Amino acid sequence: MALTAPYVLEYTYRRSVGPVVGQFLTGLRDQKFLGMKTSSGRILVPPPENDPETGETLSEMVAVGDAGVVTTWSWVSAPRKNHPLQKPFAWALVKLDGADTAMLHVVDVGEGGMEKMSTGMRVRARWKAERIGHVTDVACFEPESPQAVTR
Amino acid sequence: MATREIAVVSFAQTNSRRNELDETEMLLPVITEAVKRSGIARSDIGFTCSGSCDYLGGRPFSFVMVIDAIGAWPPIEESHVEMDGAFALYEAWVRLQHGDIDAALVYAFGKSSQGDLPDVMVTQLDPYYVAPLWPDSISLAALQARAMLDEKRCTELEMAEIAVRNRKSAKANPHAHLKGDHLAANLLGEPYAVAPLRRHDCPPITDGATAIVLAAGDLARKVCKRPAFIRGIDHRIEPHALGLRDLTRSPSTKLAGERAGVGKGKIDVAELHAPFTHQEVILRDALGLGAEVDVNPSGGALGANPMMVAGLNRIGEAAQRILDGKANRVLAHATSGPCLQQNLVCVLEAE
Known part of the structure; x- marks a missing residue:
């Protein structure tokens, strides 16, 4: 007779995100994007703990806008099961207003397809109603409508 | 700083494809072939370094499983990088700079087809x-x-x-x-x-394994007509x-x-x-x-x-x-x- 034993695969650790990533994620919960200011005055979003050029420890976090410009993008017509959107969508690097670097997220163009996407287009974050301090608190970005610009 | 002359003296690789072999089965013939072609006895290889990725195997310390392919006895000096084997070759090159050993074996393996x-x-x-x-x-x-x-x-x-x-x-x-x-x-x-x-x-999406033997100056010239x-x-x-x-x-x-x-x-x-x-x-x-x-x-x-x-x-x-x-x-x-x-x-x- 074969012997059997239960096997539970688990990750029995709690991970701490630390002061910088933690502040950024807490900001998302409050519908705010935070960037990190470097000694040369650049604002990096998402914020790193150290200056990528000098290695200096950074701590001055500043708010940036929740809309910005697409610097590059790719188009997924058949989403994979783990993708944040289960309809055709774009991956994009988005440089938020006030930031000097771009962050990765997804763009939902609504009706239509790839023809709605272009480098340099403006997009705005669509927030989830229930936010927990996670990068997916931003449901996606959406093309910014002309009305939204003046809002 | 003058660096010690190190050469590639042999290279062997699998026929790349998606295969039914496990990692050790892919590696064994490749390592055997590379060592044979090098003309260097296994006992004269002073260092062995490998590159692979646990996430491909889906289990921790997956590189330990393939030790069978290099022979676990007598004990050897061995290292591993969780990177492409090219970076393992870099480590072996650095190790050979110490000057106390003259030959190293570098290998890499990846069963890319096992997961998504x-x-x-x-x-x-x-x-x-x-x-x-x-x-x-x-x-x-x-x-x-x-x-x-x-x-x-x-x-x-x-x-x-x-x-x-x-x-x-x-x-x-x-x-x-x-x-x-x-x-x-x-x-x-x-x-x-x-x-x-x-x-x-x-x-x-390819499964494969590769092995390279490195040798220092005089040994390289002795065992190989045109060392690289x-x-x-x-x-x-x-x-x-x-x-x-x-x-x-x-x-x-x-x-x-x-x-x-x-x-x-x-x-x-x-x-x-x-x-x-x-x-x-x-x-x-x-x-x-x-x-x-x-x-x-x-x-x-x-x-x-x-x-x-x-x-x-x-x-x-x-x-x-x-x-x-x-x-x-x-x-x-x-x-x-x-x-x-x-x-x-x-x-x-x-x-």
Whole structure:
């Protein structure tokens, strides 16, 4: 007779995100994007703990806008099961207003397809109603409508 | 500081494909063959270093399982990098600089087909800002390709031509996985995989293993007619945040190439680890390779892309051309991370 034993695969650790990533994620919960200011005055979003050029420890976090410009993008017509959107969508690097670097997220163009996407287009974050301090608190970005610009 | 002369004296690789073998079964014949070809007794190999990835095996310390393939007795001095085998070769080169041993064995293995590879690659990304979105490896490469097209650094037709050239070259390589004759214009009629990348712009999912034996100066000359001497080797890395980088350039490759001395002489053959077509354009630019350089006569990573092995294969394929007397000065490049984040450049020469 074969012997059997239960096997539970688990990750029995709690991970701490630390002061910088933690502040950024807490900001998302409050519908705010935070960037990190470097000694040369650049604002990096998402914020790193150290200056990528000098290695200096950074701590001055500043708010940036929740809309910005697409610097590059790719188009997924058949989403994979783990993708944040289960309809055709774009991956994009988005440089938020006030930031000097771009962050990765997804763009939902609504009706239509790839023809709605272009480098340099403006997009705005669509927030989830229930936010927990996670990068997916931003449901996606959406093309910014002309009305939204003046809002 | 003068460096000790180290040469590639033998190279062996599996016939790359998706196979039914486990990692040890892939490795055993390859290691046996490389050691045999080297003419160096196993007992004279002072250091062994490997490159592989636990996430491909889906289990921790998966590299321990393959110790069977190198022989666990008598005890050996052994190390491992959770990287492409090219970086294991770098460690072995450094180890040989100590001067107390004269030969090293380097090997790499990857069973890329065991999981859903584009998703498995997500595990290498920033766990807080990026990985929770599950950007697969093809989607990220496509962001880089779009940036190249926007900057007019290449066209979709040129990308297709790179695929055509590599897969044609792969026909002459019995170890290659994806080979054949295509017309670039026809390929452009195919649908996008993740736009602007089409299927032909992407590498195959390949299982494979490779082994290389390194030997220091006098031993290399004794066992090998035309050792491929490593005249320069260097690796550099860029920030992991994609938005901090100019994705259309590879400053880490440029710097590694300068420090490896690429420009000190004419390059006959360059083996570039460019899994995606547009990446070949970026690497050629970063290394200053003109049209006269024979790039990827093996078919490159577009011809066979065993994960953790394809970079070491570039060193092996380039070195083999020296061993065979077909080239005098060659360049090999290996990459790691998304969108060419980390890059190694190695220059090898005949005497």
